[in-house]
Amino acid sequence: xxxxxxxxxxxxxxxxxxxxxxxxxxxxxxxVMITVLVGYLMFMxxxxxxxxxxxxxxxxxxxxxxxLPAIIxxxxxxxxxxxxxxxxxINETSITLKSIGHQWYWSYEYSDFNNVEFDSYxxxxxxxxxxxxxLLDVDNRIVLPMNxxxxxxxxxxxxxxxxxxxxxxxxxDGTPGRLNQTNFFINRPGLFYGQCSEICGANHSxxxxxxxxxxVNYFIKWISNSVN
Numbered sequence: 602x603x604x605x606x607x608x609x610x611x612x613x614x615x616x617x618x619x620x621x622x623x624x625x626x627x628x629x630x631x632x633v634m635i636t637v638l639v640g641y642l643m644f645m646x647x648x649x650x651x652x653x654x655x656x657x658x659x660x661x662x663x664x665x666x667x668x669l670p671a672i673i674x675x676x677x678x679x680x681x682x683x684x685x686x687x688x689x690x691i692n693e694t695s696i697t698l699k700s701i702g703h704q705w706y707w708s709y710e711y712s713d714f715n716n717v718e719f720d721s722y723x724x725x726x727x728x729x730x731x732x733x734x735x736l737l738d739v740d741n742r743i744v745l746p747m748n749x750x751x752x753x754x755x756x757x758x759x760x761x762x763x764x765x766x767x768x769x770x771x772x773x774d775g776t777p778g779r780l781n782q783t784n785f786f787i788n789r790p791g792l793f794y795g796q797c798s799e800i801c802g803a804n805h806s807x808x809x810x811x812x813x814x815x816x817v818n819y820f821i822k823w824i825s826n827s828v829n
Contacts (some may be wrong), residue, residue, distance in 0.1 A: 602737070602768075602794040604753070611767045614793055614814070615785050617688060618770035624684050629679055649718070691784050694752035698743065702728045702755070702762030702775040702797065705808050709743055723809050737794045738739070742811045745787060746820035752784045760802060766795035766810055774799065787814045 603611055613619045699710040703720075711717040723740045729735060745751055755764045757775035765772040769785045787793075797808035815823070 602734070602792075613770070614768040614787055614789055614791065615770060616788065617785060618768060620687060621770045622682055624680050624748075627680060631673060631677060632730045660772075666742040688783075689696070691752070691782070692750050694784055695749040696746065698745070699754045700756075700764050700775065702759075702764070702801075702808070703759040704759055704802060705805075707808060708758075709809065711824065711827075714828055715822055717824065721811070723807055734794070736807055737796075737809045739809055739811045742792075742813045743814065744813045744815060744820060744823050746817040747787045747790050747814045749817065750786055752782060752785060753784075755781050761799050762797050762801050762805075762808065764795070764810065766793055766812060768793045768795075769812075771795075772798060787812075790814045790816065798809035 610622055610625065613622055613810050631817050697712040701708040701710070706720055706722045708720050709718060719741045721741045721743070723731060723736065723741055724738045726735050729738065753764065753771070753773065755762075755773040755775040756779060757777045758823065761777070762773060762775040764775060769787065770786050771783060773783050775781065791814055793812045793814065795810035795812075797805055797810075799805065
């Protein structure tokens, strides 16, 4: 999760988020180079006293400043297209999780197991335990196994919601009457936080998501106790 004075992206917990961070750094480096070059040229214009009263056109420089930006855009577009297809690819999944957005809480169903479903509400500030995070902790966490391909199905029961977990690079809109899906892979254990990132009405930001990533054997024990 983000902490105080954290200006960058969160540490990734999935291969897709790692690729998103790499692309962000790649595009940012190109932007810094362009900014430095344009800033230098504008700065030097203030001290340029050369005047050429016979200058009518400059076809060479016009070709350069037309072709060069096109080449730079290709260096941004090609990795972007690659990443777009990576994010859209659905691999063979091990577990399916269904998430239903309500005002103002989430409902979850483990579709591969019988009778495993629960609601996840934000814990009010006056009921938080020591060490709890205000506006982020929930009463029922999602428990998922690490090193497993996970598919999530997202929909909504009333208005548009958005199931978003930055550490996984996942943002899926939940639309009433429509079932959207994506997949992700958790490569380390821990607690990961997210929120509804859609403008779905008053208090829309107070729909936190908490995912507890555990080893597979712990997940099997948890799911067995939940079924029983």
